[in-house]
Amino acid sequence: MTANTSMAGRVAGVRESLVRIHLGDATARRNEVAYVHVAGERLQGEVLRVRSGFADLQLFEDSRGVRVGDPVELTGELLSATLGPGLLGRVFDGLQNPLVDLHRQHGAFLLRGNRVPAVDSALRWPFAPACRQGALVQAGDLLGHVQEGPVNHPIVARFDMAGAAVVDWIADGMVDGGAPIAVLRRPDGAALAVDLHQRWPIRRPLAESLVRAGRCERLFPQHPLTTGIRLIDSFFPIARGGTACIPGPFGAGKTVLLNLIARYAEADVVVIVACGERAGEVTETLRTFPELTDPRTGRSLMERTVIVCNTSAMPVSARESSIHLGATIGEYYRQLGLQVLLLADSTSRWAQALRETSGFMEEIPGDEGFPAYLDSSIKALYERGGEVRTAGGATGSLTMIGTVSPAGGNLEEPVTQATLGTVKCFLGLSSERAYRRAYPAIDPLISWSRYPAQLDAWFEAAHGAGWSSRIRRLMDCVRAGDRVRQLVQVTGEEGITLADYILLLEADLIDTVFLQQNAMDPVDASTPPARQQAMIALLLAVIDKPWRFDSRDAARAMFLDVASLWRNLNASADGSADYLHYMEALREIVMEPADNCSTDAAPNLQTSFGDHLS
Numbered sequence: 001m002t003a004n005t006s007m008a009g010r011v012a013g014v015r016e017s018l019v020r021i022h023l024g025d026a027t028a029r030r031n032e033v034a035y036v037h038v039a040g041e042r043l044q045g046e047v048l049r050v051r052s053g054f055a056d057l058q059l060f061e062d063s064r065g066v067r068v069g070d071p072v073e074l075t076g077e078l079l080s081a082t083l084g085p086g087l088l089g090r091v092f093d094g095l096q097n098p099l100v101d102l103h104r105q106h107g108a109f110l111l112r113g114n115r116v117p118a119v120d121s122a123l124r125w126p127f128a129p130a131c132r133q134g135a136l137v138q139a140g141d142l143l144g145h146v147q148e149g150p151v152n153h154p155i156v157a158r159f160d161m162a163g164a165a166v167v168d169w170i171a172d173g174m175v176d177g178g179a180p181i182a183v184l185r186r187p188d189g190a191a192l193a194v195d196l197h198q199r200w201p202i203r204r205p206l207a208e209s210l211v212r213a214g215r216c217e218r219l220f221p222q223h224p225l226t227t228g229i230r231l232i233d234s235f236f237p238i239a240r241g242g243t244a245c246i247p248g249p250f251g252a253g254k255t256v257l258l259n260l261i262a263r264y265a266e267a268d269v270v271v272i273v274a275c276g277e278r279a280g281e282v283t284e285t286l287r288t289f290p291e292l293t294d295p296r297t298g299r300s301l302m303e304r305t306v307i308v309c310n311t312s313a314m315p316v317s318a319r320e321s322s323i324h325l326g327a328t329i330g331e332y333y334r335q336l337g338l339q340v341l342l343l344a345d346s347t348s349r350w351a352q353a354l355r356e357t358s359g360f361m362e363e364i365p366g367d368e369g370f371p372a373y374l375d376s377s378i379k380a381l382y383e384r385g386g387e388v389r390t391a392g393g394a395t396g397s398l399t400m401i402g403t404v405s406p407a408g409g410n411l412e413e414p415v416t417q418a419t420l421g422t423v424k425c426f427l428g429l430s431s432e433r434a435y436r437r438a439y440p441a442i443d444p445l446i447s448w449s450r451y452p453a454q455l456d457a458w459f460e461a462a463h464g465a466g467w468s469s470r471i472r473r474l475m476d477c478v479r480a481g482d483r484v485r486q487l488v489q490v491t492g493e494e495g496i497t498l499a500d501y502i503l504l505l506e507a508d509l510i511d512t513v514f515l516q517q518n519a520m521d522p523v524d525a526s527t528p529p530a531r532q533q534a535m536i537a538l539l540l541a542v543i544d545k546p547w548r549f550d551s552r553d554a555a556r557a558m559f560l561d562v563a564s565l566w567r568n569l570n571a572s573a574d575g576s577a578d579y580l581h582y583m584e585a586l587r588e589i590v591m592e593p594a595d596n597c598s599t600d601a602a603p604n605l606q607t608s609f610g611d612h613l614s
Helices: 099-106 206-212 230-235 254-264 279-291 316-335 347-360 374-382 414-420 431-435 456-463 467-491 498-515 529-543 552-570 577-591 609-613
Strands: 007-015 018-022 032-038 041-051 054-059 071-078 080-083 124-129 142-148 151-156 165-170 173-176 182-185 191-194 198-201 217-219 243-247 269-275 305-310 339-345 386-389 395-404
Touching: 018 032, 032 054, 041 316, 080 316, 142 165, 198 316, 206 217, 206 316, 206 386, 230 467, 230 498, 230 529, 243 254, 243 414, 254 269, 254 279, 254 339, 254 395, 269 279, 269 316, 269 347, 279 305, 305 316, 316 339, 316 347, 316 374, 316 395, 347 374, 347 395, 347 414, 374 395, 374 414, 395 414, 456 467, 456 529, 467 498, 467 529, 498 529, 498 552, 529 577, 552 577
Parallel strands: 243 395, 269 305, 269 339, 339 395
Antiparallel strands: 007 018, 007 071, 018 054, 032 041, 032 071, 041 054, 080 198, 124 142, 124 173, 142 151, 165 182, 182 191, 217 386, 386 395
């Protein structure tokens, strides 16, 4: 695309970050990048609306000093991201300026109008070709590889390349970041130089264009994303390439939960978008992530992570673009055949940016002042996730998990409701569980997932027949225990039967030893699927045993002993002497004959311990 860099417009009005420009004889289009020239500074903006010879331009920087008549430069280019090796381990703002480089060049206080290339073109990369001279390639076809940290990074033909081309020349060995790695010859004889990087508009879904061109195929997700969080993996699974939201009030542990998912989830690349969060929370993320050890490589987790951050103190307009930038980066790595996890914290701040911009443009407001297109915008964002088969036959996925921060924990507000109508997994955080230090504070009584039926074949093959019924059995026990707890709050323990009291103890045991995890314990922080399967078999054996107790005190003492042994088991590494010791102790309790009195106190449960462990 040829850029139009002439001073084609003039400022006709300014309102906060929204600048109206008079186009004159020039033309502009939506999402085009433009620059307002103010006293030698070039302030970047994006065209939001064009009508009747005027265009509304959203500035990404402070608009102080912009006056009527100031010249406006229209570039003819859409707001785009640079894609290629060199993104991993970097921290960007919403316009893909690397913040570390900005700090190095300009200090802690960033001056407006300053921009830095997203990747360092001076870096050299070891390029290994995957095709030969004379090969025929199309958009997305593999040209070679470079090693980027722990990721063997495929280099592919440009995604916007039309038709086929012949490889006229291809490099082999060390190449500069800005130098060509191949020259392709089109059927008309025109030469196309290809380097390690390419540009793509951040608001245009990458897979959509390739599917339309027949260069990739959308797949129906059939594998779960293993996170290591027992409550998620077993009770409310997320499909690889699926969507989920985590709404919750302040202080419910969203940040810690996201860090655990980013660290232990089975993903090749993690993209974190800190959108509009408080500067202190973003700083904590930037400080802790380089210090976290990647359990897959034993090195820093940042080596396979990209962070896009726009704090609440940064311009609203740049905050709105940050999520689209993160989605574009995630789509790029997915198109290379990698498993990508995108964590957006939080989409509520992004929606607030939409509301503020819509207000500046004097659009008709919807519920609570949000734009009428809020629902479609949220759907369009999450639809960028999914699983695809690339042109080379590899399978890549982009799993999108967004947090929602409803004011006062009100889940009926528009952003939460629009998100719940879009995603297929809802992990609701509870302030009551957080107050009890029951972490992760995901409330199993309000959370849900639509993926179990979709993933049932995988679970049956991996965990044996009847997996879904075993999970339902545990959930039924948790719900029944909650009903008994509500009754106890009214009548006290004396107002319920011994059988109901045992049911309450069983539900508490499931919550304490399985649903809760200690994020600070190196073993309990993440539980692999095989260990979760063994824990569920043992749990079912405990709650299905026909307990016989003489009194509530005897029942309480027994379940306290079981919970104590189980906590020690959760902190013991697989195969260790402690693990074998505590596992054997729990098995002895379960296998011990229930020879106490009061047989009428036993719940009507029939399944045997041997059946669960078979």
